[in-house]
Amino acid sequence: MENRLVVSSSPHLHSGVSTREIMLDVLIALSPAAVASVLLFGWRAAAVILVCVASCMASEYLSAIVLKRPQTVGDLSAVVTGVLLAFNLPATIPFWQAAIGSVAAIVVVKQMFGGIGHNFVNPALIGRIVMMASFPSDMNNWVTPLQGRMVDGLASATPLESMAQGEMAYSYQQLLVGIRPGSLGETCIIALLLGGAYLVVRRVISPAIPLVYIGTVFILTWIAGENPLIHVLSGGLVLGAVFMATDYATSPINTAGKVVYAIGCGLLTVLIRIYGSLAEGVSFAIVIMNVLVPLIERATRPLPFGEERRFAIWQKK
Amino acid sequence: MSVLKRIFKSNAGVRAPHYKNTAESETLVMPPPERVIISMQQHIGAPCIPTVKVGDIVEVGQVVGDSDKPVSAPIHSGVSGKVAAITELVLPGGVKTSAVVIQTDGEQRVYQEIKPPAVENYQDFLKAVRSSGLVGLGGAGFPTHIKLNPPNPEAIDTLIINAAECEPYITADYRECIENTGDILDGIQAVMKYLNISKAIIGVERNKPAAISKLSKAAAEVSEPGREVAVKVLPSRYPQGAEKVLIYSCTGRMVPPGKLPSDVGCIVMNVTSVSFLAKYLRTGMPLVDKRLTVDGSAVKEPKNVRVIVGTPVHDVLEFCGGVKSEVRKLIMGGPMMGLAMMDDQLPVLKQNNAILAFAEEDVLPGGQSACIRCGRCVRACPMNLLPPSIEAALKIKDTEKMAKLGVMNCMECGCCSFSCPASRKLVQSMRLAKGELRKAQAAKKA
Secondary structure, three states: OOOOOOOOOOOOOOOOOOHHHHHHHHHHHHHHHHHHHHHHHOHHHHHHHHHHHHHHHHHHHHHHHHOOOOOOHHHOHHHHHHHHHHHOOOOOOOHHHHHHHHHHHHHHHHHOOOOOOOOOOOHHHHHHHHHHHHOHHHHOOOEOOOOOOOOOOOEOOOHHHHHHOOOOOOOHHHHHHOOOOOOOOOOOHHHHHHHHHHHHHOOOOOOHHHHHHHHHHHHHHHHOOOOHHHHHHOOOHHHHHHHHOOOHHHOOOOHHHHHHHHHHHHHHHHHHHHHOOOOOOHHHHHHHHHHHHHHHHHHOOOOOOOOOOOOOOOOOO | OHHHHHHHHHOOOEOOOOOOOOOOOOOEEOOOOOEEEEEOOOOOOOOOEEOOOOOOEEOEOOEEEEOOOOOOOOEEOOOOEEEEEEEEEEOOOOOEEEEEEEEEOOOOOEOOOOOOOOOOOHHHHHHHHHHHOOEOOOOOOOEHHHHOOOOOHHHOOEEEEEEOOOOOOOOHHHHHHHHOHHHHHHHHHHHHHHHOOOEEEEEEEOOOHHHHHHHHHHHHHHOEOOEEEEEEEEOOOEOOOOHHHHHHHHHOOOOOOOOOHHHHOEEEEEHHHHHHHHHHHHHOOOOOEEEEEEEOOOEOOOEEEEEEOOOEHHHHHHHOOOEOOOOOEEEEOOOOOOEEOOOOOOEOOOOOOEEEEEOHHHOOOOOOOOOOOOOHHHHHOOOOOOHHHHHHHHHOOOHHHHHHOOHHHOOOOOHHHHHOOOOOOHHHHHHHHHHHHHHHHHHHHO
């Protein structure tokens, strides 16, 4: 008989988990917030999400062809980037601008640096930052949910903007449900927390980053004499802490590193919010910490089993 | 801190499926095959040199290979018959060795010199263990007489018996616990007596309640002050049976990198090894047969079989009703750490505990995609390593970085590859990295 035995390295068993399955889990976790965005901001929210997802997938597909890489559009990571970018945009954003942000996210940040797993900053956040720099007025065209279902709805200030001017116009209940102006996916805190809980239960993300990040913001704003609950519930903090700061490629791989990174995110967010000229600082805080990840990982590298704890930085062998 | 460590460590490893399909299959004795191929390398250490030549008549229990090197173990014939050839053999894993081929006569005459060894003291005991041919039967095959002769015998206070059997499919050790409980306890007592160890712990995974209750009852009967035998129930989490993990679970002691269990006062023995030892001290019959779990999707009748060492794998599969579909992957050992065989004519070795034959659908696809840095491998690694960083260091052949990342601590348990969503061949990379590092260190010395 012909010998057709496969000889390969152990292990000969696999858990069955795949990149695609993980991305699908993230999409499932994002869906409550997506539904909430449509309920709050109307059909245009859905249209913005669709535009971003479609342009991200197209960018991913074409990049793979142009760069002669294996096709990775099937792993759904581009869909996740698209949804996350859309969540960071106002519902009134012109579609062509959303498409430009998507192309910047996928082509420039992700594919040009080597594709999935190799981007050194969060693609969706850079997409948003590119758009903020390019289209500042459209990116700040907030509408009040439920009333502003039209494209040219009532332009209004976000809670953080109004708080920076010393007034507070929204109750905690309104903030939890998301009845306040803001990016289309960031407002409904309940939906975001539901998604986060799903990711933790499915062990897609470790709770370390969201908990430490939000906790740091809470404590620091409280120390600074601001209302910590309002800081946590408004702006993009929950969206950023649960879905953006936990991005695998741009956050530390070990638990100690995750904690240091999340504290840094929280600190920078508070500094920007309180002392910076911008009302919101989540995007920049996460992107800056993304860049520091290799250094954090080096400083917090876990020791092999059984080795004595020596602090790597000042106790070199 | 230690509480934190405990919580953190309990998360390491993976929840591998159990597939203990053959747990209730009582061991069947397979009759001697037509011919046995006895490998001269069935242990870690120096290979044996055949002590017989073509045409010699050998009997059951007779030595057919031995070595004068310290780290080695003699090899015995499990059949009576005539030496037909002395050939070369390539074992799974790529080691080349010579082998004695014996044509069996079916009479199974026992060698005349087989008699219970006279053991008066520790030195006699070590000599007896050596002549029994015993090696670590859990799979590693480390010569037992070396293991039982640590550099610091007075510092050893705990004997740990490994009955975790954390590899999926394998139930050979479980059957030993059920079928030969008495021998296990006799063997433990012998080791405790001659090495003057006061405490023995039998580690069993929680998924084997029958073995736990049987062993606990027997242990309670023989326990006495100063010679305590206890059963420790371990979580069913792969790789509980890995030596360092087992020592930690049973005693809370951590074996530092590059050190041996004896450095933390422990000796670890496989449950079948210790049970064989009792049998040997009683009968004098050396290690010539072995219980194997034969399972896998291509096997018609999965079961536990007692097989003579040297029996070709093909004959063992035939004894289990043959195969029901084409075998695409043949594994010697368990699915997590076992070696894929390239030929079904290869013989069974002393330290084997399973033969798994898989059909097409159970062969993992070969491809891999980019690492997404999800950290599942880092969470899973029982040795606390960073497989992706080691893989990256391997890519640029940075041996200094590999050493710094502690790649030598890797025991190739397979948890990283098992849990990788990108199906990266991490264990393979770890092996290559270890090889590169060894090469670089050897070059440095030279």
